[in-house]
Amino acid sequence: MGRPTDVTVRMSVPAPTGWNTWDVRTHTGMAHLPSGLRVRFGLLDAAANPVIDGFTWRHGLVRLGHHTVDGSFAEVTVEVDGVELRLVLAGGPGDELYVRAQSAGTVVADVAAGWDADPQPWPDATPWEWRLDRSGDDFLVAPAGSSATAADAAVVVETRRAAAEATRPRSGGWFRDAADALTRAVTWNTIHAPDLGPVLTPTSRDFVCVERQGFYRSWALHAWDTFFTGLVAGVVDRDYARGILGQILPFADAAGMVPNRVSDERGRTDDRSQPPVGALTVLNVYLAGGLTDATRDRRLLEETFPALLAWHDWWPAHRTGPHGLLAWGSDPVDGDPESATLDRTKRESGLDDSPMYDEATYDAATHTMDLADAGLNALHVADGEALAAIASRLGADQTAARLRAETAAARESAAKQFWSAEHGGYRNLRADGSHDPHVSPTLLYPLLAGFPDAATARAVAEAMLHPEVLGGDRPLPSVSRDDPGFAATYWRGRIWAPMAYLAVQGLRRYGLTEHSRAVSAALLELFLAEWETHSHVRENYPAHSGEDLTGFRQRSDGLMAWGGLLAHLAFGELAEARADGWRFAHPGRAAQLANLPLGEGRLGVRASDRLVVTLDDAVLLDAAPGVVVSGYERTGDAVRVSLSGSGDVSVGAPGGELIAVTVDGGTRRVRIDREGTIA
Structure with missing residues (x-):
């Protein structure tokens, strides 16, 4: 297997300098880079013994407060024998x-x-060239020549708190404090990888650290975990998201395969990859970073496109299985006896123990399952669409044309072969030509890839979202509730945010708003219930009420960044960046987002008696609740927008004045120039 030190990792964001919660082993201290000085805090227990190690969600970690990307402000609360310790850390x-x-x-x-x-x-140890000082509740660590004192801490901490509060993403109303949960699940998971040098953001520090009951020595990255973590980070900071989205790509092999996993002591998985969601997430973060291509993060596209394109082309070259369709696989690797097995093939899917693959076998001739996977083929088509959109923006027109042609052909072939008239929907295809009966949210991915016509898409969605299948109060379990293999454990029935995100995006592609809104609302309640009760953002969520996921054996990590996708989905019902422009819509209840990071400034969206969109407090849109705004794009010369529904709306012209427009059914496309002229 390839070792992580075989590659050069791009500069990370934030830069590995100064103070931050870099040390993967603890939440209750800070480490300084590049010096490596570490400071940790704790309490004396009831027997007067110091307790500084081991604060995890299962042992004394009570709540994580706000954490800025640069480490200039962070809050954490822990407890020892029923006594709490509240830390406010001002580093940076x-x-x-x-x-x-x-x-x-x-x-x-x-x-x-x-x-x-x-x-x-402390204070017995005095590291060379560093000064340690304490004044009551206040502590200072500084270079020996610094004039700062511990008495300055109170002022510094409050100044940093105010600065952090002014810029943090915020949510309210229907969303409650979901933005806080989403943010903390990313920023608290940024760590230093000593053997590589840079800073990394795995999806969970508990998962990757053996000292926190995890599975690796001190760090690991997984492919689709990383891309979804970057997608969530786009709500927090554009540079931060770019750093995360690019951090696993340097570990791709010579053929272009992005590995399932790379870690410090276990190296790279040279036999297998993970679901191809890279281009989808990169394009989403790019679009959400501005109101027009002129203000979006072009560097994100430039830095990721070559590796994402190579990965896209790797799939048909290495994972063509039954009937000329894509199937999950595992290549034989010398010295790795577990490679080229069914177990490893399942792991490439990311759905390690899914009942969908219970009857599958491994085909040594193709190095794949003997089951063509509808979800994989749909994701590859959607990946091609996203890459074509990226290529066009980068001026790679021939590549864009090639991708569009290949994607169209793959879509047509897959849509026909995976359609099962017997089941009235899409099903995985066995080598003998029969359709597999197992149902999971992956069978909604064909909507994400544009397989069906509008009527068929609606019929598929309604059948799949029946309460006895994948619907109900806790929608989109990882396999149908009426499946013989459903067990409400791990990938055999729990609710997983990545699956939900991809499935709901399929519903949105076809404008199935009543379905996407109902599913997003139910998933948001699951997300908020765990956050408000336990301060957790979950690896997966219970498909049944009353299930407690806090135990280690329940296999649901307590602060996993991709769980924030459930908040991200709900936010999309109010505001979502799409390839044709932003969509803003009143979700039918009071809701608010503020401080979303754009190239132009900070975006705010509020739904109450009106739908109001602002940029740095300047009004961009002020619409009646019945108006849906789509295709919104704003440049220095004009605003372009499509309006549907019924009601009045005031659109902010580039010159600053508000221009009144009305819409009464149908769709009205509007262009307003700098002089306020409507075209």
Whole structure:
């Protein structure tokens, strides 16, 4: 297997300098880069023993507060023997670290003078060239020559708090504090990888760290986990999202395969990949980063496109299975006896123990399952569409034309072969030509790829979202509730945000708003219930009420970034960036988003008695609740927008004035120039 040190990783975001919660082993301290100095805090327990290690969701971690990307502000609460410790950490790119440590118990701390050094109790240890100071609840760590004091901590902490509050993404109304949950599930998972040098953001620090009951020594990246983490991070910061989306691509092999996983001690999975969602997520983050291509993050496309294109082309070259369709696979690798097996093939799907693959076998001739997968083929078509859109924006017109032609042919072939008249929907296709009866949300992915006509799409959605199949109060379990293999455990029935995200985007492609809104609303309630009760953003969510996922054996990590996709989906019912422009719609209940990061400034969207969209507090749109705004694009010269529904709307012209427009059924396309002239 390839080792992680065989590749050069791009510069990470944030840059690996200054103070941040870099140390994967703890939430209760900060580490300084590049020096490696680490400071951690804890309490004396009831027996007067210091407790500094081991604060996890299962052992004393109570709540994670706001955390800026640059580490200039972070809050965390832990408890020891029923006594809480609240830490406010003010670090960031500079060399001074200020900490407020408040507790009714006795606060203790330790320091380590190198990344691998053993920690020593404070104040007994005084690392060379560093000064440690304490004044009551306030602590200071600074270079020996710094004039700062611990007494400055109170002022610094509150200044940093105000700055963090002014820029953090916010939500309200129907969304409650979902934006806070989404943000913290990303920023708290950014860590340092000592053997590589840069900063990485795995989907969960608990999952990748053996000292936190995880599965790797100190870091690991997984393919589709990384892309979905980057998608979520787009709500927080554009540069941060770009850094995450690009961090696994350098680990692709010579053929272009992006590996299922790469980690410090276990290397790269040279036998298998994971679902091709890279171009979809990159394009989404790009579109959401501005109101026009002129203000979006072109660098994101330039840095990721070559590797994403190579990965797209890898699939038909290496994963063509039954009937000339794509199938999940695993290649034989010398020295890896578990490669080229059915188990590894299932893992390429990302759905490790899904009942969909219970009857499948491994075909050694093709290195794939003997089951062509509708979800994989649909994702590959959608990937091709997204890559074509990216290629066009980069001026690679011949590549865009090639991708469009190949995608159209693949769509036509797959749509015919995966359609089962007997089942009235799409089904996976066995090598003997029969359609597999298992049903999962992956069978809604054909809508994401544009397989059916509008009437068929609606019929498929209504059948799939029946309460006994994939619908109900807890929609989109990972396999149908009436499947013999449904067990409400892991991929055999839990609700997974990546699956839900892809399925709902399929519903939205066909304008099935009543379905997408109902599903998004139900999933948001699951998301918020876990957040408000446990401060968790889950790896997966229970398909039945009353199931407690906090136990280790339940296999649902407590703060996993991709769980934030459930909030992201709900936000899309109010505001969503699409290839043809932004869509804004009143979701039927009061809801608010603020401080969304765009190239032009900070976007805000509020739905109450009116639908109001602002940019840095300047009104862009003020519409009656019955008006749906789509195709919105704003340049310095004109605003282009499509209006449907009924009601009045005021559109902000580039010159600043509000122009009144009315719509009464149908669709009205409007262009307003700098002088306020409507065309």
